[in-house]
Amino acid sequence: MGIITLLTDFGADSGYPAAMKGVIYAIAPTATLIDISHGIKHHDVREGAFLLWMNIPFFPKGTVHCAVVDPSVGTARQPLIVHAGGQLLVGPDNGLLIPAARRLGSTEVFTITNEKFYRKPVSHTFHGRDIFAPIAAHLANSFPPKELGQPVEKFVKLSFGEGSQQGMTLKGEIIFVDTFGNLVTSISAQLLNAFAQLGDPLALEVGSKSAIVRFLETYEQADENELCITIGSHEQAEIAVNLGSAAQRLRAHPGDALTLRKNR
Amino acid sequence: MGIITLLTDFGADSGYPAAMKGVIYAIAPTATLIDISHGIKHHDVREGAFLLWMNIPFFPKGTVHCAVVDPSVGTARQPLIVHAGGQLLVGPDNGLLIPAARRLGSTEVFTITNEKFYRKPVSHTFHGRDIFAPIAAHLANSFPPKELGQPVEKFVKLSFGEGSQQGMTLKGEIIFVDTFGNLVTSISAQLLNAFAQLGDPLALEVGSKSAIVRFLETYEQADENELCITIGSHEQAEIAVNLGSAAQRLRAHPGDALTLRKNR
């Protein structure tokens, strides 16, 4: 009945997500599967965490998110179940699940200790198929997390940071570059709205590049190929080029620091 | 119960289609979602219109198509619902929906004026998630289009053009290049069949390139790497290379004019 989402760095066409889906449907034949993304850069836990964080508010209670970006597959890192805001997340203990879970409010974290539902033998290289997929399917079948694991206090944390204002300057970081080349920043809508007014020109620095950008409501208010800053769909300040790519223009990448100054 | 298709230029792995799906399933939990494509070239309304046109005849009555290639998101361009041949289309008023709707016969076009079902606040950059997805979901739940909008006579038109015969010459245009590099033209099967017979050699000009191509029934009747012209699966004349790419060979692109002459 429930929805199960999948997020991996396997590649949609790699055949690996399909193996997970076969395992899931064999256990939960009436589940609805939704791919969040299989195109996370290999081993890029932060990018995976961002896409999960970005999507989780749009899913109904009862959804189970199965996320596998797992550079340490086969080692001692623990498999986790996280319960938050009526949704469940399953994946490795490397921070991947944490920003999404925190976005929904208080969280309960379990390490999976009951191996009853694992596909045996568990391969050393594909826990997505052998551990996370069957656990997600049983959770979607309403099997209680408490019977699968132990509550745990220690787990790997991850956060995208927050922008901050220092006088006439906003400081933040690029946390995601989307497929259009828009740069999602760690500066919240609230912070940018308190700092500047629509129409204001701001002096932007990202890496070694600098530019004057106008704070606009939509991309399209910018001239063609003009850089601008806007409140994006993630409710974060977003740097964009109308009908172009801000990432290309600024040669900017996730993790790059940025500053915005009022242009007096 | 119904089918909802999605077509966007967001990228399947971008996380944006997943957000639309979360919104849709929260409203229409038993809908069947089908991705037509999320790989439309960014802002390429014509390419999106072609893929929608190409697919719509294969879907049953009651299907709702939610299409978002929307370079003017956040501006005054209207959101539309189009009713045609028992199917419904939802998307921006930029021509994207029109060829597909016309293919099914007479169409009723509505601008969406009732904002009751919008996800609020509506972001300025992601109407796919905040307007088109919830409207598509409510339409799939059989909510009547008439209660969501007003019939409208003026909307942006788009057509792929039609080939024409002038004596011993057929003139047309490349309207789509598929993933195999096959060149779909604006010359209909009917026009090509009236002009030439299977086996005929024809003198082809596309852009600055020219070649002799045989009119064949299947790609495979051509020699390996031979250019040919055939009636493709879209019921249009299609230029192909057996086991190769006609687009690469001819450096051809959508929009390029082409002529075919009988080779006497």
Added chain:
Amino acid sequence: MGIITLLTDFGADSGYPAAMKGVIYAIAPTATLIDISHGIKHHDVREGAFLLWMNIPFFPKGTVHCAVVDPSVGTARQPLIVHAGGQLLVGPDNGLLIPAARRLGSTEVFTITNEKFYRKPVSHTFHGRDIFAPIAAHLANSFPPKELGQPVEKFVKLSFGEGSQQGMTLKGEIIFVDTFGNLVTSISAQLLNAFAQLGDPLALEVGSKSAIVRFLETYEQADENELCITIGSHEQAEIAVNLGSAAQRLRAHPGDALTLRKNR
């Protein structure tokens, strides 16, 4: 009710898989569709056969696999239905279906002779939509294969070969390169386990490259960027680079021969 999987070389975003899905849902509206891959290299029957072989054990009885990698579309090559281990496979007679079917045990092969369910007119270039999709949908609706075709003894065979031991040397072949650049070989887990012990260094030759690789249980036991050999999730010997690409390091491709020697 049943599951239908799709595997093609069309490209997920090409619009062609969507046309197949429209045709399928019009016939079998309650089927569950799963994409195994639409990213098979164009016309690469062996790669398609591998992904089908790799996935079939994870699907429940009753699943129908519809696979179309079909360089000879429109010619005399036959359309097949294969019944194996309670699952059904549909696709062209070019070897694509055979390794997967054989993995499930004894197989019954039928050529499709009853054209009743074909979409008419059958295009010469897209049997996926006009033949294989409707046949798969009717099979998912429990229509019996025997009423669609004739049992046949002659059909195109395909196998990935098997590794072999010759004294202190194992010989095999690269049969698949996955999205991480891991090299799946024709050497079975059993053969490698009988030949070497965990921790053993082995002298590897692939193409013109040679290297010493340790036989490890997980990628992560290797140092960062170290080449290793492991038992992969396919239960075959797999050459990998921890957090890197073995395919890039060794410039290796499917079909390349490889040898492993004990390093004395």
